[in-house]
Amino acid sequence: MSMLRTHVDAWADTMTSVLDLAPTLGADDLSAPTDCPGWTVQDVLAHLAHLESVLAGIEADTRPDVDGGSTLASDYTEAGVLARRGRPASQVVDELRAAVEARTAALSDLPDDASAPAPLTPGGVSWTWDTLLRNRVIDAWTHEQDIRRAVGRSGGLDRAAAVVTLQSLAAAMPFVVGKKVGAPMGTTVRWQVTGPVELELGVTVGEDGRARRDDAVASATTTITLDSETFCVLAAGRRGAESVPVEIDGDVDLGRRVVAAMTVTF
Structure with a gap:
């Protein structure tokens, strides 16, 4: 199995876990603060919905002028959350689900060259396919854990995405x-x-x-x-x-x- 396929499978597994968990969260859970300063559990879901919608081509990128850098700017990620404040949680989760389904279908065919520039990245950052897909694993799994710690629902600590994240951080x-x-x-x-x-x-x-x-x-x-x-x-x-x-x-x-x-x- 190629490394890109490993990343995609780990990401998909984590997103399935998030989408299974999200509908079980009550109002108190959704408003609970997370370890991301200023973000509630629903804000974390909104962040995931934003990035996956952009990558799936469902939402136009709000910052297409940001190009050439290698790090996603914090104001870019914050803008995606702010744009979804006030929306019903069910709408945010439905958006995330649709984006993940579209993205999963699009990633069924992966390039042979993992070092090739990814044609679409959040905020226009300069990432290769390998960097993009690896970073989506890290972001998705880390935010799943943000949600789980906030609501006291431990899980996913031994899954493939946990291994990818730990190895990348190491x-x-x-x-x-x-x-x-x-x-x-x-x-x-x-x-x-x-x-x-x-x-x-x-x-x-x-x-x-x-x-x-x-x-x-x-x-x-x-x-x-x-x-x-x-x-x-x-x-x-x-x-x-x-x-x-x-x-x-x-x-x-x-x-x-x-x-x-x-x-x-x-």
């Missing part, structure tokens, strides 16, 4: 250690990620000062132990280290600085 940890923390030469950081998705992750700062992934580090300057949900909550910038369970061994000060800097963007 790939950014050398940047965290080397650039954001500025760890000195010879530093080794190990993350021991426990279930539901297990991962042994290591980063070493070499003699050239560059941090590189090295999952086979023999010993670590600091070891950070946490479960995969907590790893994703931190790396996605949903909560701070003070509000999640993390164990640090070795150089505790370094470990705390790494954990505080784990948030990455795509």
